[in-house]
Amino acid sequence: KAGVTQTPRYLIKTRGQQVTLSCSPISGHRSVSWYQQTPGQGLQFLFEYFSETQRNKGNFPGRFSGRQFSNSRSEMNVSTLELGDSALYLCASSGGGGAETQYFGPGTRLLVL
Amino acid sequence: QKEVEQDPGPLSVPEGAIVSLNCTYSNSAFQYFMWYRQYSRKGPELLMYTYSSGNKEDGRFTAQVDKSSKYISLFIRDSQPSDSATYLCAMSLDQTGANNLFFGTGTRLTVIP
Numbered sequence: 001k002a003g004v005t006q007t008p009r010y011l012i013k014t015r016g017q018q019v020t021l022s023c024s025p026i027s028g029h030r031s032v033s034w035y036q037q038t039p040g041q042g043l044q045f046l047f048e049y050f051s052e053t054q055r056n057k058g059n060f061p062g063r064f065s066g067r068q069f070s071n072s073r074s075e076m077n078v079s080t081l082e083l084g085d086s087a088l089y090l091c092a093s094s095g096g097g098g099a100e101t102q103y104f105g106p107g108t109r110l111l112v113l
Numbered sequence: 114q115k116e117v118e119q120d121p122g123p124l125s126v127p128e129g130a131i132v133s134l135n136c137t138y139s140n141s142a143f144q145y146f147m148w149y150r151q152y153s154r155k156g157p158e159l160l161m162y163t164y165s166s167g168n169k170e171d172g173r174f175t176a177q178v179d180k181s182s183k184y185i186s187l188f189i190r191d192s193q194p195s196d197s198a199t200y201l202c203a204m205s206l207d208q209t210g211a212n213n214l215f216f217g218t219g220t221r222l223t224v225i226p
């Protein structure tokens with residue numbers, strides 16, 4: 001079974017731009033969560049989608065948004081990029097159960113200059 | 114104060130050594146405790162999952178939870194170079210979703226052949 005895939009793997013943007021990241025979950029998984037990982041803060045929860053509906057949201061500004069499509073693929077968008085948005089963005093999918101049942105993708109490394 | 118504190122290391126040990134990784138936490142309501150392993154350029158993968166206090170063993174890995182001290186540990190016996198990775202602790206209040214999962218910042222481990 002193919003794992004969680006994320007595209008692109010690396011991105012370089014400049015302040016003020018916007019970016020869209022994509023995540024394809026494991027086949028059959030309907031829950032997709034997004035995390036931001038930085039050395040200082042570790043993994044921080046951004047949002048979770050289930051069957052195209054946002055189920056939970058973390059404490060991030062409204063510049064961070066996401067959506068999920070009918071095939072469970074998910075995208076997250078960050079508008080008006082700031083230097084502090086430089087991070088590894090991880091997507092995780094789950095077929096049900098608790099958060100411990102999540103499988104993580106390899107992440108998209110975003111660098112904002 | 115962060116919910117979960119983890120020494121970032123880095124930690125270098127010779128092959129065959131016993132490794133001890135630790136996390137402390139502040140919220141006594143945490144009930145589920147996890148350890149993830151993250152290789153370079155990869156997403157985290159679940160290594161150990163425990164509920165409440167006590168020990169859990171899986172091969173060379175032992176997870177220990179002391180809720181009275183709000184302290185969890187991961188022990189790696191007979192460490193191998195393939196164990197070189199960043200280890201993340203995580204904990205949650207319940208099993209309802211990813212929004213209730215709190216991560217440490219990770220400890221980078223290098224096992225020297």
